[in-house]
Amino acid sequence: MGKRDDLIAKYAEDLKSKCGMTPDMDLLTKVTIGCGPSIYNADASTVAGGQPEEIATVKNNFLIKKLGLKDGPELDSAIDSVINTYGRSERNKYRAVIYYMLTKHFSKESVYS
Numbered sequence: 001m002g003k004r005d006d007l008i009a010k011y012a013e014d015l016k017s018k019c020g021m022t023p024d025m026d027l028l029t030k031v032t033i034g035c036g037p038s039i040y041n042a043d044a045s046t047v048a049g050g051q052p053e054e055i056a057t058v059k060n061n062f063l064i065k066k067l068g069l070k071d072g073p074e075l076d077s078a079i080d081s082v083i084n085t086y087g088r089s090e091r092n093k094y095r096a097v098i099y100y101m102l103t104k105h106f107s108k109e110s111v112y113s
Contacts, residue, residue, distance in 0.1 A: 003040070004032065004033075004039070007032065007039055007040075007045075007096070008025075008028060008029055008032050008096075010094075011023075011028060011032060011094055011096050011097050011100070012025065012028060014086075014094060014097050015028070015097060015100065015101075018086060018087055018090060019085050019086055019097070019101065020085075021101075021104075023100065024104075024109075027100065027103065027104075027109055027112060028096070028100050030112035031096055031099050031100045031103060031112065032096040034066070034099070034112065035095055035096050035099065038095060039095070039096060044095070045094060045095055045096075046092050046093055046094055046095060047083075047093045047094075047095050047098050048093075049083040049086075049088060049093055050088075055076070055079055058079055058098065058099075058102075059071070059075050059076065059079060062099055062102065063075050063078075063079075063102060063106075066111065067102070067103065067106060067108045067111055068108075068111070069106060069108075078102060078105050078106065079098075079102070081105070082098055082101040082102055082105065083098070085101065086098065086101070
C-alpha cells in the first residue's frame with residue numbers, strides 16, 4: 001500500500017471510531033484525492049476548528065468553489081455540526097474527513113462521480 005492508501009485507511013478509521021459513521025470508501029478515496037498534496041503536509045492536512053480563518057477557507061474553497069453551494073448561514077451551521085461530530089477536542093481533525101462529512105451532509109456525492 002502506498003502512503004495515500006495508508007492515509008485513506010486512517011481517515012476511514014476516524015470516520016468509524018470518532019464520528020460513528022461507516023465510510024463509503026469509494027467516495028472517501030475521491031475526496032482524499034481531491035484534497036491534492038495537502039494530505040501529505042502535517043499542517044495543511046488538518047482543520048483547526050477553532051480558527052475563524054480556517055473555517056472561512058473550508059467554506060470558500062470547498063463548499064462554495066468545489067461543491068458549488070451558495071453562501072449562507074447553513075454553510076457555517078454545517079461546518080459547525082461536522083466539527084461537533086468529529087469532536088471539538090479532537091486534536092487532529094483531518095481535512096479529508098471534514099470534506100467527506102460535508103459532502104455527505106449536502107448530498108453532493110455527484111461532484112465526485
